[in-house]
Amino acid sequence: MTELPALLWFRRDLRLRDHPALLAAAADGEVVPLFVVDPALWGPSGDVRRVYLLRSLRALDASLDGRLVVEEGDPATVLPAVAQRTGARRVHVTADTGPYGRRRDQAVEQALAAADRELVRTGTNYAIGPGTLRTGSGSPFQVFTPFSRAWREHGWPRPAESPGSARFVADAGAGVGGAHWPAEPDLGDLVLPEAGEEAAARRWHDFLDERLDDYAGDRDRPDVNGTSQLSAPLKWGELHPRTILAALSSERSAGAETYRTEIAWREFYADVLWNRPETAREYYRPQLEALAYAEPGAAFRAWSEGRTGFPVVDAGMRQMRAEGWIHNRVRMISASFLVKDLHVDWRHGAREFMHWLRDGDLASNNHGWQWVAGSGTDAAPFFRIFNPVTQGKKFDPQGDYVRRYVPELRHLAGSAVHEPWAAADGYAEGYPERIVDHAHERKVALDDYARVRA
Template sequence: MTAVLWLRRDLRRRDHPALLAARDAAGDGDLVVAFVVDPRYWDGGGPVRNAWLAANLRALDDALDGNLTLLHGDPRQVVPGLASRVGASSVHVTRETTPGGARRDAAVAEALGKDDVEWVETGTPYAVGPGLVVNGSGDPYKVFTPFAKAWRRHGWPEPAATPRELPLRHARNDADATAALDAALSASDLPELPTPGEEAALRRWRAFRDDDLGDYAGSRDDPAADATSRMSPYLKLGVVHPRTLLAEVADRSGKDVETFRDELAWREFYADVLHQNPKSAWHDLKPLTGMRYDEPEDAVEAWKRGETGYPVVDAGMRQLLAEGWMHNRLRMITASFLTKDLHVWWPVGARHFLDHLCDGDLASNNHGWQWVAGTGTDASPYFRVFNPVTQGQKFDPSGEYVRRWVPELRHLSGKAAHEPWEHEDGYAHGYPKRIVDHAEERREALDRYERTRR
């Protein structure tokens, strides 16, 4: 028999239930492992996301000894076509729960069924699949803290075994797919991305586990320390499974480990929210009826370039452009500035992040933006407005992070880097003046919120 494993957000060999199911289905026959470059997703993916995906597909192909089959086109035609071409009796996938992914899979499964090819879903990209964590009434959780407690109580299985040998068969690459990957990897002005592949992901994880996890709760909010796991780009593509990480700290306790588990729980919570509320991908989960938003094009462009005149905001936006990644604390600060200081509706910023983040995950990114904007799952609604000066002074007290990313301010020592307007030589090296007055815009944001209440 021949079985096909169609990869999506599961680009790895270890802890891969769908891979094991496909191998078992193949028996003494062949296993074709394939990835489809779908123009609907690829063409709108942005150069950073596409380059990161292409790099990890190349790394996986190496791990499979050159046996990853690359296809191009609409999966509703391409996957059944592959199954027919190789004589497959079954197509195996990791279950997808995003709105677009679930609709796509239903259509592919229907097409395969017409040819009597079995569609098999095994496993999930999450420790606990979306929809499985519910309250006593069987309803989904709407707030993170009770979700996280129930998520821990629910638990998750041990990591799946790693197959030593696979009966791999290559089914010929599509020239358009290989060309798309080549173009993505050779695009100009790409940031310096992480090392791709499963082995690199595990090396990064174990370095964090051994060196930084012990002080995670105390240092994770310090962007200058670079003490976060940096696993989000790998989790985004399933290069490593969250269950693998949880298993490797299962015997540890204490505030640091629990804080790290909470960060994984946030990812699973947002996936669950999207699963339960598909329209929340690009619409307010909790709309503010009558809220007025602005469209200040010049100010938005200054925000995108990191030229707002607020040092910590600009540092975060410049890190995004340089690395294709941004520290989580800075994601909140920069998002608050766009939504509360510039009064811009959050999807504008969410799209910019997805274009430039190599870890740009629809559920986590867009619900994170709504959390900041006050239209999502946040228990503290719209009236939270981050002060970009005090946030910088609190989380970057030495000014090291700002000076790293804003060279125009490297002549200012310590906290002075957060308030160049307070120093005679603050603008000596061309740093831009503030594009808005935060105090005034905070009052305006709160006034707009009050009008929606009335």
């Protein structure tokens, strides 16, 4: 009797190591590795995410000796067609927990069942699957600290074993929807780091060896190389958080503890999105939608292009356009400036970030924006308004970060770079003047919050 192959449908798990769905597919027999370019996801993506994804897929294809099948179209149509073409009875996936992914997988499952085939979900993209943890009363967690405590107490599995003897089909055929890889968009001068599983593993081990011990203090310093920059590999599943947590299991330093907490934040936001899928686009605290927001006009464009006249904000926005990434501390400063100084609805900023970021993750990005905007899961958040000058001086004390991305201010030494208006030659190289008065706009924001709260 001829052995039938199994399909392994890659999505946000672009790796071969620590991959339970791959092991489940390999247990069925030969594996057809497949990626579907879904127009519902590809269309809204910015070019930065498209390029990073394509490069990650090419790295995966190389590790599979050119066996990766890339199709284009609606997965509910593509998957049954590929299964019929290859003779596969089962399609294996890592469970998707996002709002669209859950709907899409249900449609694929129904389409496969109609053809007497099966969708098999194995594993999760998180250490603990979203929706797993509950409070003592059985309700979802709404605050991070108790979630983090429960997350640590629950624990997570060890990394999955090596795929070892997995056999991949070498001639699974060309695509049903067009038989081509999408063309890679031109990013101009924007430079991305190397993508793929091996590059992610190198970056992780370099961080472990060189920066983990200092992470607790350096993670907030955009002027130093103090973070792991693994957000994109985690987003695309080039590296699993379970792998990271296993490597940290014997580490007791402040840096290791802080890094575990950052992983917990990522898992918390995924859990919030699982339980409240509407909060990807809507307010977690709906009453704050009544704030007096401004239309995203000229001020929004100045913010998005890094021309606000506030150096650390502008450096962050220019970093994003140069690298497809922005330091987390500066993300918070820039987001606070848009919502609290320019009074623009957080959803406009969230969309701008998702357009430019290589690590654009719906749960982390949009709930991070809600946290800053005061409409999210934080217990008393709206009064947190970042002062861009004091934040710049505190976390970029010598101004190195600002000078790296704002060439018009490179003539200013040290912390003077954060207040060009105080230097006689601060605007000599064409840097724009401040578009708002922070102290005034802070008061406007707080007064408006008091109105809504009342």
